[in-house]
Amino acid sequence: MAKPLDYESLNENVKKTAYAVRGELYLRASELQKEGKKIIFTNVGNPHALGQKPLTFPRQVVALCQAPFLLDDPNVGLLFPADAIARAKHYLQLTSGGLGAYSDSRGIPGVRKEVAEFIERRDGYPTDPELIFLTDGASKGVMQMLNAIIRNENDGILVPVPQYPLYSAAITLYGGSLVPYYLEEEANWSLDFNNIRQSIASARSKGITVRAMVIINPGNPTGQCLSEANIRELLRFCFLENLVLLADEVYQQNIYQDERPFISARKILFDMGPPLSKEVQLVSFHTVSKGYWGECGQRGGYFEMTNLSPKTVDEIYKVASISLSPNVPGQIFMGLMVNPPKPGDISYFKFEQESKAIMESLRKRAHIMTDGFNSCRNVVCNFTEGAMYSFPQIRLPARAIEVAKSAGKAPDVFYCLKLLEATGISTVPGSGFGQKEGVFHLRTTILPAEEDMPAIMESFKKFNDAFMEEYEDYRGYSRM
Amino acid sequence: MSFIKTPAVPIESINPKVKDCEYAVRGEILNYALRLQEELEKNPGSRPFDEIIYSNLGNPHALGQKPITFFRQVLALCEYPALLDTDDTHKFFSSDAISRAKKIRSTLTGKSTGAYSHSKGAKGLREMIADGIALRDGYPANPEDIFLTDGASAAVHMIMQLLIRSENDGILCPIPQYPLYSAAITLHGGTLVPYYLSEAKGWGLEVFELKGNLDLARENGISVKAIVVINPGNPTGQVLSESNQQEIVELCRKEGLVLLADEVYQDNVYVKDKNFISFKRIIKSVGYSDDEISLVSFQSISKGYYGECGKRGGYMELCGFSEDVKDQIYKVASVNLCSNTSGQILASLIMNPPKPGEESHKLFFAEKEAILSSLGRRAKALEDAFNSMEGVSCQKAEGAMYLFPLIKLPNKAIEAAKKVNMVPDAFYALRLLDATGLVLVPGSGFGQAPGTWHVRTTILPDESKIPAIVSRLKAFHESFMKEFQD
Numbered sequence: 001m002a003k004p005l006d007y008e009s010l011n012e013n014v015k016k017t018a019y020a021v022r023g024e025l026y027l028r029a030s031e032l033q034k035e036g037k038k039i040i041f042t043n044v045g046n047p048h049a050l051g052q053k054p055l056t057f058p059r060q061v062v063a064l065c066q067a068p069f070l071l072d073d074p075n076v077g078l079l080f081p082a083d084a085i086a087r088a089k090h091y092l093q094l095t096s097g098g099l100g101a102y103s104d105s106r107g108i109p110g111v112r113k114e115v116a117e118f119i120e121r122r123d124g125y126p127t128d129p130e131l132i133f134l135t136d137g138a139s140k141g142v143m144q145m146l147n148a149i150i151r152n153e154n155d156g157i158l159v160p161v162p163q164y165p166l167y168s169a170a171i172t173l174y175g176g177s178l179v180p181y182y183l184e185e186e187a188n189w190s191l192d193f194n195n196i197r198q199s200i201a202s203a204r205s206k207g208i209t210v211r212a213m214v215i216i217n218p219g220n221p222t223g224q225c226l227s228e229a230n231i232r233e234l235l236r237f238c239f240l241e242n243l244v245l246l247a248d249e250v251y252q253q254n255i256y257q258d259e260r261p262f263i264s265a266r267k268i269l270f271d272m273g274p275p276l277s278k279e280v281q282l283v284s285f286h287t288v289s290k291g292y293w294g295e296c297g298q299r300g301g302y303f304e305m306t307n308l309s310p311k312t313v314d315e316i317y318k319v320a321s322i323s324l325s326p327n328v329p330g331q332i333f334m335g336l337m338v339n340p341p342k343p344g345d346i347s348y349f350k351f352e353q354e355s356k357a358i359m360e361s362l363r364k365r366a367h368i369m370t371d372g373f374n375s376c377r378n379v380v381c382n383f384t385e386g387a388m389y390s391f392p393q394i395r396l397p398a399r400a401i402e403v404a405k406s407a408g409k410a411p412d413v414f415y416c417l418k419l420l421e422a423t424g425i426s427t428v429p430g431s432g433f434g435q436k437e438g439v440f441h442l443r444t445t446i447l448p449a450e451e452d453m454p455a456i457m458e459s460f461k462k463f464n465d466a467f468m469e470e471y472e473d474y475r476g477y478s479r480m
Numbered sequence: 481m482s483f484i485k486t487p488a489v490p491i492e493s494i495n496p497k498v499k500d501c502e503y504a505v506r507g508e509i510l511n512y513a514l515r516l517q518e519e520l521e522k523n524p525g526s527r528p529f530d531e532i533i534y535s536n537l538g539n540p541h542a543l544g545q546k547p548i549t550f551f552r553q554v555l556a557l558c559e560y561p562a563l564l565d566t567d568d569t570h571k572f573f574s575s576d577a578i579s580r581a582k583k584i585r586s587t588l589t590g591k592s593t594g595a596y597s598h599s600k601g602a603k604g605l606r607e608m609i610a611d612g613i614a615l616r617d618g619y620p621a622n623p624e625d626i627f628l629t630d631g632a633s634a635a636v637h638m639i640m641q642l643l644i645r646s647e648n649d650g651i652l653c654p655i656p657q658y659p660l661y662s663a664a665i666t667l668h669g670g671t672l673v674p675y676y677l678s679e680a681k682g683w684g685l686e687v688f689e690l691k692g693n694l695d696l697a698r699e700n701g702i703s704v705k706a707i708v709v710i711n712p713g714n715p716t717g718q719v720l721s722e723s724n725q726q727e728i729v730e731l732c733r734k735e736g737l738v739l740l741a742d743e744v745y746q747d748n749v750y751v752k753d754k755n756f757i758s759f760k761r762i763i764k765s766v767g768y769s770d771d772e773i774s775l776v777s778f779q780s781i782s783k784g785y786y787g788e789c790g791k792r793g794g795y796m797e798l799c800g801f802s803e804d805v806k807d808q809i810y811k812v813a814s815v816n817l818c819s820n821t822s823g824q825i826l827a828s829l830i831m832n833p834p835k836p837g838e839e840s841h842k843l844f845f846a847e848k849e850a851i852l853s854s855l856g857r858r859a860k861a862l863e864d865a866f867n868s869m870e871g872v873s874c875q876k877a878e879g880a881m882y883l884f885p886l887i888k889l890p891n892k893a894i895e896a897a898k899k900v901n902m903v904p905d906a907f908y909a910l911r912l913l914d915a916t917g918l919v920l921v922p923g924s925g926f927g928q929a930p931g932t933w934h935v936r937t938t939i940l941p942d943e944s945k946i947p948a949i950v951s952r953l954k955a956f957h958e959s960f961m962k963e964f965q966d
Contacts, residue, residue, distance in 0.1 A: 005643070005705075005801060005802075005805055006805075007802065007804040007805055007808070009645070009705075010642055010643075010805065010808060011641060011643065011645050011668075012645060014641060014642055014808055015808060017811065017812065018811075019814050019815045021814075022599055022814035023814075044596060044817070046590075046595050046596045047594075047595075048590040048592035049595040049596070051590065054594045056562070059559055059560040059562075060560055062559050063556040063559040064556070066552050066555040066556040066822075067552040067555065067556035069552070070556065070572060073572060075568070075571065078571075079563060079568060079572065096541075096542045097541040097542035097543070097544070097545075098541050098547065099547075099788075099790050099791065100540075100541035100547050100786075100787055100788040100791060101539050101542035101790045102537065102539045102542070102782075102790055103790060105506060136792065136819075136820060137816065137817070139815070139816050143816075147495060147498065147667075148494045148495055149494065151493070151495050151496060166815060173641070173812070173815070289596075295594040296595055296596040297588075297589075297593050297594050297595050297596055297597060298593065298821065298822070299630065299818075312494060315494055315498050316498075318498075318502075318503065319501070319667070321505075321506040322501070322503045322633070322660060322663045322667075323631065323633050323634065324506070324631070324633065324789070325789075325790065325792070326792070327630060327790065327791055327792035327820045327822065327823060328790035328791065329791065330820055330822075
């Protein structure tokens with residue numbers, strides 16, 4: 001009897017889906033780790049996995065919320081500062097029965113209000129908590145929105161190349177079409193509107209209805225902070241082409257240069273005034289996983305909807321309600337992130353210290369890594385202006401490309417596997433994110449501990465130089 | 481400013497599967513209840529009741545149930561590990577909670593609840609769960625076959641997504657069913673193939689009836705891929721007999737169906753003559769090989785005596801799945817990176833609670849027994865109340881958290897409902913809410929035999945409130961039946 005669940009009879013969309021961040025390289029790295037090799041996992045933006053410490057205050061608050069009987073103990077002040085105690089009581093009051101009760105399917109109203117207040121402080125424009133939905137990580141929110149938009153394979157979503165492969169995976173899973181637009185590596189990964197217009201025209205000529213456009217700002221894997229001019233032009237473009245803009249802004253706290261601070265797409269939209277501010281449909285995503293918080297494992301995120309019709313919002317609410325509610329501890333982390341200790345609070349000094357230390361170190365590491373890559377003659381690396389990654393371009397010799405192809409591997413996969421085996425550094429090949437034909441990259445995070453960075457870059461350079469030695473011939477190396 | 485605005489499709493024309501799916505547990509009735517709640521808060525005393533009681537949803541802590549102390553101690557220690565190093569720790573935490581937290585921390589990536597874990601869930605936690613499953617069933621479990629998810633619901637979605645290729649793929653579902661299944665099948669574009677539970681036989685499952693519906697679906701060109709069995713049942717509360725379970729397993733084997741065993745209420749059994757037996761144990765004890773039958777077992781931290789709904793924790797255990805299929809499941813799980821760590825930790829705790837002799841066992845056992853015995857008493861009190869009402873009959877809640885009474889609505893009531901464009905049981909439930917403040921879910925949200933009407937209530941309101949609820953219910957029903965007397 002044929003097995004009822006044969007590989008052949010699975011949903012085709014599932015089979016087509018790829019997600020390189022935990023794909024071939026990661027699986028190989030895990031195998032090697034089991035065999036006893038020391039692996040440095042720089043494949044995913046997972047700060048605590050690489051030694052970053054959690055911020056103290058939020059952990060104190062959530063621990064108290066998890067164990068409210070502590071609050072009843074007269075000696076609780078021995079273990080926790082007064083403001084953590086007060087804040088825990090505040091959040092417990094906002095819940096419908098503590099952390100163990102399903103909340104409103106959109107998230108705890110009081111926390112959504114805190115998020116709305118944060119957005120208003122950040123942007124200078126008010127927002128409605130009813131249009132903010134908390135989710136189990138921003139990824140779930142992205143998937144919910146794409147599921148709502150995509151009706152069939154004729155619905156296209158404009159996605160940057162390179163992109164964070166959640167987008168390509170989700171589009172495949174939901175049976176839509178990915179319409180790529182290429183970021184300009186030579187112009188610091190900025191938007192190329194000619195290319196975007198060409199992409200959308202090409203898609204439409206194939207019968208694709210382009211419904212939405214994704215931007216990731218700061219960029220992943222590319223790390224660029226978009227200029228205000230770029231975002232303005234983008235919003236005008238979405239207005240003219242009637243596209244929903246999906247603004248992935250999860251790295252908004254991770255900014256390592258001062259020329260282009262983070263400005264939210266929403267702020268710029270409202271700065272532009274009507275008719276755009278009243279008509280462009282925008283969904284903005286944020287998370288507790290990144291920034292200087294790095295609380296990936298808590299799965300806390302939100303999306304904010306601007307100019308979506310009430311009926312659409314209702315449908316999205318309905319789908320959220322089937323999964324009942326996002327996890328409550330993650331929601332509290334979100335509340336704490338948007339409403340951190342203020343000057344004058346008992347925990348403020350320590351909180352500021354911890355946050356600043358992480359941010360300063362990330363900035364330093366962004367430089368160390370960029371400089372380290374650029375010191376290799378066949379590597380060109382744009383500076384990591386924001387986010388958590390470095391995405392160097394590796395120029396591979398023709399012979400390496402041939403050997404890779406005969407081994408049945410994409411050239412950058414081949415390179416990254418060799419890098420892994422030689423040094424234990426587990427990266428993600430650029431092909432996992434998308435890149436121009438014949439151009440190769442890898443993505444690494446800037447998260448290894450600062451004191452380990454010089455040795456890691458040393459180790460990379462040694463490997464790279466040896467690789468070039470082995471595969472380069474007198475004709476020189478391949479170029480873009 | 482002059483420009484050319486190209487016409488395009490707005491988001492208003494969203495995915496039709498999203499528009500088609502429904503979930504009555506948090507539907508119309510709840511929206512009305514929330515409005516009533518606001519009204520009550522603005523004008524206390526404006527209604528014949530002083531609070532809204534949300535008996536629509538299995539959400540124990542929202543109705544006053546307390547969390548299990550040991551579990552919360554461990555969670556607090558994991559979340560804020562600085563607590564593990566202080567001199568005062570032992571004043572607040574038992575030593576077995578401390579050692580369990582240390583053990584759990586060592587299983588977490590970066591020793592932090594803040595790191596993404598393995599996409600199946602932290603390996604060490606899966607090992608603890610596997611041990612718990614083995615202890616429960618008497619047969620080993622493989623940690624590699626366990627996937628930790630943000631609640632069992634997320635795992636159900638994953639499997640539906642995997643199984644359903646088009647509307648020609650069908651999934652057998654019990655009627656009545658927990659509407660996650662109907663919603664998920666719609667969302668993923670498949671076809672729900674119903675099989676009716678027999679109310680007169682205590683909501684029993686007739687394999688004959690199952691086979692009949694299966695054959696009918698196949699004749700209509702549906703490729704039936706799987707069968708959902710909820711045991712203990714939701715909304716129906718029955719605990720399947722072992723022989724019934726064996727028949728179901730045999731049918732799945734013969735007909736090539738994946739068995740989807742929703743066992744989230746495995747720790748909610750209130751009758752002495754029945755026990756929960758996992759489908760995995762049935763399969764292993766009969767001796768079926770992995771080639772013969774595929775099973776997915778779902779468990780959750782939301783129910784039982786722990787009721788940790790808000791943490792969103794659960795898992796599915798796969799049996800009889802080939803490696804290449806499991807790889808696909810792992811791949812889909814990895815797109816979301818991992819489930820939340822708080823939920824993962826709780827899943828490992830519920831499957832591995834304190835044992836006799838351990839420091840926390842006494843308190844743990846007392847808390848657990850208090851909750852379960854209270855649930856049993858509340859189930860009985862409400863069941864008796866319904867059975868005492870004219871035209872109402874209610875099957876016993878052998879397990880789970882609900883009662884699903886059958887209400888013989890008079891024709892006049894049915895007509896009145898039609899006049900306002902409402903399904904008759906929704907009309908009844910709305911009137912009930914208006915008069916008593918009690919939020920129930922109309923039976924039509926779960927499915928029922930045509931021409932019958934039910935409502936689902938949880939058994940969760942605080943025990944002290946049950947007498948008042950019962951008297952309000954009886955008073956309402958009496959006046960309703962009088963108003964619509966034929």
